[in-house]
Amino acid sequence: MIRVGIVGGTGYTGVELLRLLVGHPNVTLHAITSRGEAGTPVAQLFPSLRGRVDLAFSHPDEAPLDACDVVFFATPNGIAMHEAPKLLAKGVRVIDLAADFRLRDVAVWERWYGMRHASPEWVAKAVYGLPELFRDEIRTAQLVANPGCYPTAVQLGLAPLVKAQVVRCEGLIADCKSGVSGAGRKAEVHTLFAEASDNFKAYGVAGHRHQPEIVQGLARLAGTDVELTFVPHLTPMIRGIHATLYAELTTEVDLQALYETFYREEPFVDVLPSGAHPETRSVRAANLCRIAVHRPGNGRRVVVLSVIDNLVKGAAGQAVQNMNLMFGLPETTGLMQVPVSP
Amino acid sequence: MIRVGIVGGTGYTGVELLRLLVGHPNVTLHAITSRGEAGTPVAQLFPSLRGRVDLAFSHPDEAPLDACDVVFFATPNGIAMHEAPKLLAKGVRVIDLAADFRLRDVAVWERWYGMRHASPEWVAKAVYGLPELFRDEIRTAQLVANPGCYPTAVQLGLAPLVKAQVVRCEGLIADCKSGVSGAGRKAEVHTLFAEASDNFKAYGVAGHRHQPEIVQGLARLAGTDVELTFVPHLTPMIRGIHATLYAELTTEVDLQALYETFYREEPFVDVLPSGAHPETRSVRAANLCRIAVHRPGNGRRVVVLSVIDNLVKGAAGQAVQNMNLMFGLPETTGLMQVPVSP
Amino acid sequence: MIRVGIVGGTGYTGVELLRLLVGHPNVTLHAITSRGEAGTPVAQLFPSLRGRVDLAFSHPDEAPLDACDVVFFATPNGIAMHEAPKLLAKGVRVIDLAADFRLRDVAVWERWYGMRHASPEWVAKAVYGLPELFRDEIRTAQLVANPGCYPTAVQLGLAPLVKAQVVRCEGLIADCKSGVSGAGRKAEVHTLFAEASDNFKAYGVAGHRHQPEIVQGLARLAGTDVELTFVPHLTPMIRGIHATLYAELTTEVDLQALYETFYREEPFVDVLPSGAHPETRSVRAANLCRIAVHRPGNGRRVVVLSVIDNLVKGAAGQAVQNMNLMFGLPETTGLMQVPVSP
Amino acid sequence: MIRVGIVGGTGYTGVELLRLLVGHPNVTLHAITSRGEAGTPVAQLFPSLRGRVDLAFSHPDEAPLDACDVVFFATPNGIAMHEAPKLLAKGVRVIDLAADFRLRDVAVWERWYGMRHASPEWVAKAVYGLPELFRDEIRTAQLVANPGCYPTAVQLGLAPLVKAQVVRCEGLIADCKSGVSGAGRKAEVHTLFAEASDNFKAYGVAGHRHQPEIVQGLARLAGTDVELTFVPHLTPMIRGIHATLYAELTTEVDLQALYETFYREEPFVDVLPSGAHPETRSVRAANLCRIAVHRPGNGRRVVVLSVIDNLVKGAAGQAVQNMNLMFGLPETTGLMQVPVSP
CATH class of the missing domain: 3.30.360.10 (Dihydrodipicolinate Reductase; domain 2)
Incomplete structure (x- = not known):
């Protein structure tokens, strides 16, 4: 089982990740963090997850993220570039659903995102996580920059x-x-x-x-x-x-x-x-x-x-697809939900 | 594997049944009928099912429904009362998602639905398929009247x-x-x-x-x-x-x-x-x-x-829940989808 | 022409009042106030009013509200009870679209609204502005408490x-x-x-x-x-x-x-x-x-x-209806808009 | 007062024309026709018009359309080309909100609309009713082809x-x-x-x-x-x-x-x-x-x-704008509704 952590799980990307991971056969949810909601049961904030997620949000400083095999960042832009390197240094693999590692050219990134980049060295090592185009690089990546929607x-x-x-x-x-x-x-x-x-x-x-x-x-x-x-x-x-x-x-x-x-x-x-x-x-x-x-x-x-x-192929689903590749699972594991229509 | 047939699969109840049955581990889809869409691939009418359902709609007169273990009627009111008895007579089990067998009092039914009931004898034998209230009867039912929404x-x-x-x-x-x-x-x-x-x-x-x-x-x-x-x-x-x-x-x-x-x-x-x-x-x-x-x-x-x-607990999901009971499966089989929110 | 002022015109009640007053033949807009948007042209905040409203929002302390014949309060609860008495004292008539003067029993009001009432004496004089039930009192009212939706x-x-x-x-x-x-x-x-x-x-x-x-x-x-x-x-x-x-x-x-x-x-x-x-x-x-x-x-x-x-009969339209009554105009003046359907 | 007729008033263009014409100061509604709804009061089909429109739909063959000054066709494509020429011959002015007279090249029209044109001679005389571009021609037009949305x-x-x-x-x-x-x-x-x-x-x-x-x-x-x-x-x-x-x-x-x-x-x-x-x-x-x-x-x-x-600048409002031009009224007459927002 892959031990999974989620940083910043209170947005739509976070709840969608949870929906998908809850049904994933090879995953155990190990920690979910939120600065603002620390202590709140996840299912209280998101009643759609009642009965399916028992975890509460942890404060980021107290969450056992370094005991995870992979950590998803579902945070606003500019967080992962500060927090991910510590985990990466301990061998944790990281999938960032924000934009921090998407642009190879740090100067361009800094212009568009209006802040100084905190870990340009990891920009160079990050793999752009669009599996249909860059599948092979993703398999061995330690840090995946999940594409925008x-x-x-x-x-x-x-x-x-x-x-x-x-x-x-x-x-x-x-x-x-x-x-x-x-x-x-x-x-x-x-x-x-x-x-x-x-x-x-x-x-x-x-x-x-x-x-x-x-x-x-x-x-x-x-x-x-x-x-x-x-x-x-x-x-x-x-x-x-x-x-x-x-x-x-x-x-x-x-x-x-x-x-x-x-x-x-x-x-x-x-x-x-x-x-x-x-x-x-x-x-x-x-x-x-x-x-x-x-x-x-x-x-x-x-x-x-x-x-x-x-929220799926444009965010959380693609992130799980990347995780499957990174951990040698069949790419479709946990991702065969039939579209809901009407 | 349970061989399943669906009569009248072109409405919302039909496509929702398909969504759920496609992911059900104990089911094979054997036949889907539609008078108006006979010959049309199911996935052409419902693009959400592309790649997941290979069947085409059959004409009701030609579909191998009597080779099914269970047939769902996702038809307008007044169809199952004509068509289901033939299948029931051959030992096929039937779950009617329409109203034909819901009211025990045939006279009341005829007043509200404005037609003569074609098989009052089956009304008496039908079990009302609300599992939380009538679970035991459902297990052994040959004909289940799936409740309205x-x-x-x-x-x-x-x-x-x-x-x-x-x-x-x-x-x-x-x-x-x-x-x-x-x-x-x-x-x-x-x-x-x-x-x-x-x-x-x-x-x-x-x-x-x-x-x-x-x-x-x-x-x-x-x-x-x-x-x-x-x-x-x-x-x-x-x-x-x-x-x-x-x-x-x-x-x-x-x-x-x-x-x-x-x-x-x-x-x-x-x-x-x-x-x-x-x-x-x-x-x-x-x-x-x-x-x-x-x-x-x-x-x-x-x-x-x-x-x-x-469409789920009010129709197709409840029908699958009834099917699970009728065939001795764990009641939650194929029904653990996490709600989609937002 | 009736000189009209609006206090707190940045919410939905405010923009709806403006829509109705712009087409009212007996009204001139004299002042609109907003603490947060002082200086902003009204039509910049609400592009639907471009070409129809030339005023900018004034700061409440600087707006010529006491030169108005009537002032509408389209403010959150608890503002009018502080601000209206000054205007009332100068003979300005006031229509409060918030709840400050709706409940006759001040103790009940304070319980539900969680604050101390600032002008209980005006509660006693206020008229509840539901014209179909209390038309005659409204005609002569100086202060009208416009009903909730x-x-x-x-x-x-x-x-x-x-x-x-x-x-x-x-x-x-x-x-x-x-x-x-x-x-x-x-x-x-x-x-x-x-x-x-x-x-x-x-x-x-x-x-x-x-x-x-x-x-x-x-x-x-x-x-x-x-x-x-x-x-x-x-x-x-x-x-x-x-x-x-x-x-x-x-x-x-x-x-x-x-x-x-x-x-x-x-x-x-x-x-x-x-x-x-x-x-x-x-x-x-x-x-x-x-x-x-x-x-x-x-x-x-x-x-x-x-x-x-x-927003109309439940707020701004009813307020204009009350104004018509208070100023002796035919009650339907400026209020004969045909419903927009579809 | 301009006597107005509407042919085919049961669609969205029709009800929107009615909304605008009801408030137009220079117009009297003389006749509204519908084949399917003949005899039905307009306000029964469109409850938004209760109290504002007293007319019932007439059968097209019985409606006093030739006593109108102007007739709007709010019909499907292919009706006005048959019915308008009779009215035009009697001096009634016509505004067609459908496509019958929009394309100058009859062959192109026939290809796109899949039917034979019934009155090519009127195509040549029709004026394309986009006032901002072709205002002068519209003033004197007998037949206006109101543009598509x-x-x-x-x-x-x-x-x-x-x-x-x-x-x-x-x-x-x-x-x-x-x-x-x-x-x-x-x-x-x-x-x-x-x-x-x-x-x-x-x-x-x-x-x-x-x-x-x-x-x-x-x-x-x-x-x-x-x-x-x-x-x-x-x-x-x-x-x-x-x-x-x-x-x-x-x-x-x-x-x-x-x-x-x-x-x-x-x-x-x-x-x-x-x-x-x-x-x-x-x-x-x-x-x-x-x-x-x-x-x-x-x-x-x-x-x-x-x-x-x-439905307004893309259909009924533009049609009224054209009518204003054709009858020498100020172009904005009856068209100064403030946008409804939110």
């Missing part, structure tokens, strides 16, 4: 095109729509029900932290520079990301075959038949990415539709 | 009071709120998103078919007549039933202890601590009923709050 | 029964459902979209501040004590209150005629035909209460369904 | 760029998101609450009827061919369209000044400050288009955000 949907959607070098690498567009849980469980006016319901808006058009993360991943696949316009939107739904991706073909190619071949062996990526329109609910609560490729009017423009559940 | 929430909420004879059996009130999936997957104007969203209304105040079903069950528990006002409401959420139940105490009693004792051994009923307010999302997609008991101002009035997911 | 829906729903003394005054039940805007524009976790959407729950079952307010009003109408169980619920919609009211008849009466007669002359109360189920959206954004009366199975139990928009 | 948001969003010839006219992208009321009041499975809520999907990526309408309008403004990729999405909200528009600059230009100048005199188009993100709710229930222009990273890519209420 938008970056997962966009990179999986564009990877086949970019890798095959069949589209222009300038002029890529990712028009993305996210459910409100993507904004986290912080009390803020703009994500109140009365503000976000029956409403739709873009945000961060001038620049969003997930843009450099996406560009870094695509550039690595392309072997060349990539230029991407990224526009996120807030959608009145709890979960789900829908990425509508635009690229310009530079050569003739059978797009459907390209995608089906690229993802043929992948248990968590589903290429839909030609002409399909994936719905976010078709992956609700499941560790899946569903993709459809279109070429309207048979022109040069490719339109890719890519959907994930932001 | 409202009746499940209301009967589980009121059972301890009525059984203990601590409340007046006249003047009971069940003010119930249901998610829109309770109305089924039929195309109707009043359940369109643009009609039902950001809106709330009562319906059927003059009389609703679930009222006699509830009264029948409570009267059996009480051993006396029961008089209940039942008012259902349509709520802008996909899943969930919230029953707010009002009764008048006739004697002093420790309500919290009464409920905790009554449901102590039940894996699927959770009595919350005194003062709690269960939320429908705390049981979303799970086979659970959560209950809280209140006595405002310490007066004679008891207020019970009871929540279920109408 | 739940109390408006419940009192209008039960008034004909209680006034006519045809029901038992004990054992009344008000099972009420409110949209999330009723919780205000404060940043709180439980009203986040990801918490409140696709969810339903009761709250405050042990006791809610609107209960004594309702009881006070009904007792006055009944001329006797009234005993009421009040259970509020949070509903995943932005606006709307649906009150489902239960009472027990003590005599034979033509309920439909009783209600139609009671409200015959009322421009803002609509008694639906027998058998109807009012929907909250049928009053969305309008100053209306729609009511239907039921008597299931022709028994002794009466079920009344009463719907309002909590 | 998507085309209104997209054309208003791109017009300044295209007219000023500062962007490439190939490679335009309109990524559009619509509320579910845009799909109309037809009973269909995919727009049921339980299907469309908490869900997001694209549709019609292979081709959508609004694409040629948009291209026709933009090409006329540009004076050259235009090539546009148009991807519509279904969003879980009742009302609202959000168009996210992508274009490539060909020259340096002050975008903010360009837009502010272009729309300086327009009462119904609001150009937001630089950096803003318009929300659909900021125009809810109002005849407004709000636009913001962005240039991420100061590159060549322009991103325009354009929002309308699909």
Whole structure:
């Protein structure tokens, strides 16, 4: 059994990790920490876990995290870079669901995240945890930087095109729509029900932290520079990301075959038949990415539709998938939940 | 392995049964029928099941239902009473998720459902499938009448009071709120998103078919007549039933202890601590009923709050629970999904 | 023209008052105050008012409120009792949309609101602003206590029964459902979209501040004590209150005629035909209460369904209606908005 | 007073027209027709109009439409082309809210709408009713083709760029998101609450009827061919369209000044400050288009955000605006409703 710790388990990523780990056959929950909720039983804060999680939140300073085999950081950005190195030094493996180790270029990271990086040496050693693209590195990683929700949907959607070098690498567009849980469980006016319901808006058009993360991943696949316009939107739904991706073909190619071949062996990526329109609910609560490729009017423009559940394949599910790889388990262990629909 | 058939698998109850049965370790799906969708792959109609269900819908006349160990009817009311007897005659066990066998009094049934009953002889033999109240009969039943969604929430909420004879059996009130999936997957104007969203209304105040079903069950528990006002409401959420139940105490009693004792051994009923307010999302997609008991101002009035997911404990999950009992499996087999929240 | 001031215009009641006053032909907006947003243009905080409101928020200490003919307090509870007396002393008329002057019994108020009342002398002079029941007093009032949202829906729903003394005054039940805007524009976790959407729950079952307010009003109408169980619920919609009211008849009466007669002359109360189920959206954004009366199975139990928009007839619209009465304008002036549906 | 008739008043466009016309000071409602609801009082079908509309639906063959000054067609596509010519021949002016007269090229129309056009001669005479672009022609038109909802948001969003010839006219992208009321009041499975809520999907990526309408309008403004990729999405909200528009600059230009100048005199188009993100709710229930222009990273890519209420500026409100122009009234008459927010 893998002894698991969770740091910062009071947000949506934390409760989703718990939902998945509770049903995982090779895991025992060893510790969950929260500064603000220390002493509170987990199931009191999250009644959905009543009868399934007996632990209480521990204070981070008192939790037996170094006795864990793996620790998930479900903390705000800027925590793991301070706390993880101590655990890593003791041989504990770490999966960070925040952004601390996602960008290889520390200067770029510091610009976007507005703070000084506390452990640049670990940035260099961290592995970017998108298993479909970087599976082999993940297996042996001690520190995994779990990708952001938008970056997962966009990179999986564009990877086949970019890798095959069949589209222009300038002029890529990712028009993305996210459910409100993507904004986290912080009390803020703009994500109140009365503000976000029956409403739709873009945000961060001038620049969003997930843009450099996406560009870094695509550039690595392309072997060349990539230029991407990224526009996120807030959608009145709890979960789900829908990425509508635009690229310009530079050569003739059978797009459907390209995608089906690229993802043929992948248990968590589903290429839909030609002409399909994936719905976010078709992956609700499941560790899946569903993709459809279109070429309207048979022109040069490719339109890719890519959907994930932001809390599962976009966060906690992907983290468990990474854990499975890191511990030599079958990749699908504990992750075969059927999507909840309707 | 239990060979399972499903008749009428194109509604929400059908797809939810499939979600649960796909993950059930003792089941093989043998046949799914649909008159309208014969030939269509199940996963084409329900993309959430892509990669998990390989079957196509069969025409009911051609499906190998009599080779099944158990057949679920997820059909509109009035179908199972015609089709089930043939299967029952061949020894197939049947769980009807519609209302055909729920009311013992055929005349009452015919009045509420507006049709002549086609197999009154099977009404007499059917067992009402509310395991927490009638577990022993279910184990040996050949035909189980799976309860309605409202009746499940209301009967589980009121059972301890009525059984203990601590409340007046006249003047009971069940003010119930249901998610829109309770109305089924039929195309109707009043359940369109643009009609039902950001809106709330009562319906059927003059009389609703679930009222006699509830009264029948409570009267059996009480051993006396029961008089209940039942008012259902349509709520802008996909899943969930919230029953707010009002009764008048006739004697002093420790309500919290009464409920905790009554449901102590039940894996699927959770009595919350005194003062709690269960939320429908705390049981979303799970086979659970959560209950809280209140006595405002310490007066004679008891207020019970009871929540279920109408498609799980109120339909498909309860049906699988009944199947487990009928086939001697541990009752929780395949039903330990953690609620999806948020 | 009536010079109008608004104290505390940054919540939902404030922006709704602005929406209504902007279109009112006899009003000029003279000042809007906010401690936190002083200096911010109103239309910057509320883009829906761009091009319609040119004012900026003033600091309360600097706003020319005493030059107003009437000042609306759209503040949290406990502010108006401190600030209004100064204005009242200068002859300014005041309409308080908070609870400070709603309860005649100061001791009861202090118990429910958990603070010492700062101006009990004004409690005695305040008029309860439910025009359909207390119109004449409102005309000459200097200080109007605008009713709460739940109390408006419940009192209008039960008034004909209680006034006519045809029901038992004990054992009344008000099972009420409110949209999330009723919780205000404060940043709180439980009203986040990801918490409140696709969810339903009761709250405050042990006791809610609107209960004594309702009881006070009904007792006055009944001329006797009234005993009421009040259970509020949070509903995943932005606006709307649906009150489902239960009472027990003590005599034979033509309920439909009783209600139609009671409200015959009322421009803002609509008694639906027998058998109807009012929907909250049928009053969305309008100053209306729609009511239907039921008597299931022709028994002794009466079920009344009463719907309002909590921000209009339950708050800002009713306040404007009171202002019209106080200033001798036709009561419907500026309040004939047609409900927005769908 | 303008005598107004409405043909086909049972859909969302119809009820919204009624909401606006009821409050219009220069209009009397003369007739509303419906084949299916003939004889039904309008306020019975739409309870939001109780007390405001006394008319019943007439059968189209019996309605006194030729005694009207103007008749609105709020019918499905393909009706007005048959019925309008008779009225036009008698001098009645017609505003068609469907698509029958929107495309100048009858062959293109027939291809997209899959039927033979019944009155091509009137196509040539029809005026495209987008007042901000074609105001002068509308004043004298006898037949106005009211634009589609998507085309209104997209054309208003791109017009300044295209007219000023500062962007490439190939490679335009309109990524559009619509509320579910845009799909109309037809009973269909995919727009049921339980299907469309908490869900997001694209549709019609292979081709959508609004694409040629948009291209026709933009090409006329540009004076050259235009090539546009148009991807519509279904969003879980009742009302609202959000168009996210992508274009490539060909020259340096002050975008903010360009837009502010272009729309300086327009009462119904609001150009937001630089950096803003318009929300659909900021125009809810109002005849407004709000636009913001962005240039991420100061590159060549322009991103325009354009929002309308699909039922108002995207349908009924624009139709009334056109009527005002046609009858020499101030353009804003009856259209100054303040957006409903929250």
